[in-house]
Amino acid sequence: MNSIDIMKILNELDEVCVGKTADYFADMFSVSVPTIKNVLKNYNDVLPKLAGMKILGKSGRGNGYFLEINNPSLYEEFLRTGTEKKELDFSQQTDRVKYIAEQLVITGDYIKAEDFVEKLCLSKSQFSRDLLLARRNIESYDIEIIDKPYYGLKIQGTEFNIRRFLANQFNYVEQMFNIRDFDDSEMDKAMKDLREILVMKSSHYDYNLSDITCKNLVIHLMVAISRIDENLEISIDEKMIESLRSEEEFPLAVAIVEMVQKQFNVHFNDDEVYYIVMHLSSKKIIKDDNFVVGEAVQKLVDKILKEIKNDFDIDLRGDFNLRIMLALHIVPLLSRIKYNTVLANPLLDQIKENLWVAYEFALSASRVINREYNCNLSEEETAYFALHLRVALNEVQEKKKKRILLVCATGKGSAELLKSNFSRKFSEYIEALYTCDVLELDDLDLTQFDCIFSAVPITKQVSIPIFKVTYFIDSVTEGDIKNLLQKDNNSMKVIKFFEGTKFFTGISGTNRNEVIAEIMKRVRVTEDLPDDFEKEVYERERLSSTDFGNGIAFPHPNRHMSDMSFISITVLNKPILWEKNKVQLVILCNFEKGFVRTHGDVMHVITEIITNKAIVQKIIDTPTYENYLSVIKEMS
Secondary structure, eight states: OOOOOHHHHHHHOOSSOOSOOHHHHHHHHTOOHHHHHHHHHHHHTTHHHHHSEEEEEOOSTTOOEEEEESOHHHHHHHHHHTOOOGGGOTTSHHHHHHHHHHHHHHHOSOBOHHHHHHHHTOOHHHHHHHHHHHHHHHHTTTOEEEEETTTEEEEEOOHHHHHHHHHTOHHHHHHHHHTTTOOHHHHHHHHHHHHHHHHHHHHHTTOOOOHHHHHHHHHHHHHHHHHHHTTOOOOOOHHHHHHHHTSTTHHHHHHHHHHHHHHHTOOOOHHHHHHHHHHHHHSOOOOOTTOOOOHHHHHHHHHHHHHHHHHHSOOOTTOHHHHHHHHHHHHHHHHHHHHTOOOOOTTHHHHHHHSHHHHHHHHHHHHHHHHHHTOOOOHHHHHHHHHHHHHHHHHHHHTOOEEEEEEEOSOHHHHHHHHHHHHHHHGGGEEEEEEEEGGGGGGSOGGGOSEEEESSOOOSOOSSOEEEOOSSOOHHHHHHHHHHHHHTTHHHHHHHHHTTOEEEEEEOOSSHHHHHHHHHHHHTTTOOOOTTHHHHHHHHHHHSOOBOTTSEEOOOOSSOOOSSOEEEEEEEEEEEEOSSSEEEEEEEEEOOTTHHHHOHHHHHHHHHHHHOHHHHHHHHHSOOHHHHHHHHHHHO
16 A cells, blocks of 8 residues: 655645545545545644644535645644654554554553554454554563453553653654643753753763763653653662662762753652663763773673684684673673663664674674573664674674685695695685595585685585695696685675575565465475474574565574575565565575685675665566576676
């Protein structure tokens, strides 16, 4: 269903009826007449406050809709800025889901399903699907939706968790501050005042405040003020109060609350003060060069880097700067885990899309912390780890030397001769050098090598490049090998890998699970995969959905499941809602252990596909294997 843009409607109307009927707008947006009527009715709920006007209608031949403008200056400002309350676009499922969740939490009382159906202009079956997504959203904050016969739907959760949810729904704050008769300029001033209070008091108490942390605290304070206005106060148990009272941020919290109370004429009880302590303690930025990291945190960093080594065969344990950055990040993170708070990450979507390899490494870090502290880190927290790991991975790639396997004929002498020549001529490009004969190939884990140089023919199928070489290396051959070691023969290796792609069309599932199940069925025709492969793909989706904003999803197992790497490309018959985004191109794959280390160029190409909407659309527009492969060759 097309989006119904209020600005397009207003551009068609005037204060005089000009014959623009519901049928006219239904044709414009390709929707039904009842849908137009209900959408305009919903807009009229907010337009008087938002734009100083309403949309009215006259029935009968030659009549239609017209504008009633009560506040011309507000209306002109509305038109100038193009302001539109996006959450009112009920033709979009994501907005309907958001509306359902917000209304249940904000109301705090029973709402009948029939009321939602009428308000959103939905069938009962569509509302059930929307409610399922809203329930999933709310449950991520440990809030439950209960359904009581004859009463309706209602949320059940602690005030603490409700505030966690509301802090991520900024429209709620706007609605609540409207109760105080705050217009947009006064709303901006309120946020500015809170920011000034935080900056001033943080400076006085030597508390390091980043811009992201400051914005996050402003939102939490605004939520607290609005909930207190409704006599909905926080309650913290005595055991936690004892812990919070000993936090070094307690005096800062008291000073902030004193100023907020005066500025906003609101009373914070003691538990509300501790609530602010909780956020200050868990969101501080450590910049002190003399800060001493405790042994427990150091051991946690060790476990994280060991997990990454086991998962990806990349050893970052010797990166001292990474160790320091991880430790300084983990200290306040442990406070967030302790007090069940989250540091908002405005770059989450960009990190997942553009730094997806680092995000996969970050999931390993989160898995360790979840295991050690019996928690479930959010996507936002995981994304912060990705930023630190990205820097370390870049350094590894920049200074990467090759792990080389030399294959010789049977005989110790010939092996030592080839190894000696390589060591002498190419030492600056070599991290490790190993030798074996053809018979020993079957017993080696080849994923630990970047490439093979062989003096004898090799018929075994392997996933890393093989180059022919002689025992005696002349100057021409030496130059060729140096070029290979410098460039890693990227283009050839990339194209060779993608030529093995499984390309599927003709899949028309209605949801993520149906699509994954059908793709898996087709992949298993040629791939011998473990029985629990599909289960691990769903587990990875549970941890963090793999859909991106460019119409693409990238499902893959949560852990290494096979010794063979493969990639499958599926162009769906039509887009489906994956989790948060519409998806029509699905890349389902598996990478063997060590693949990221040995195939950085392949990962780069996948990143290019994921982040480039034009490339995605080019594959979708011509859904053939030949077109797909030509796109890859252009990129390589």
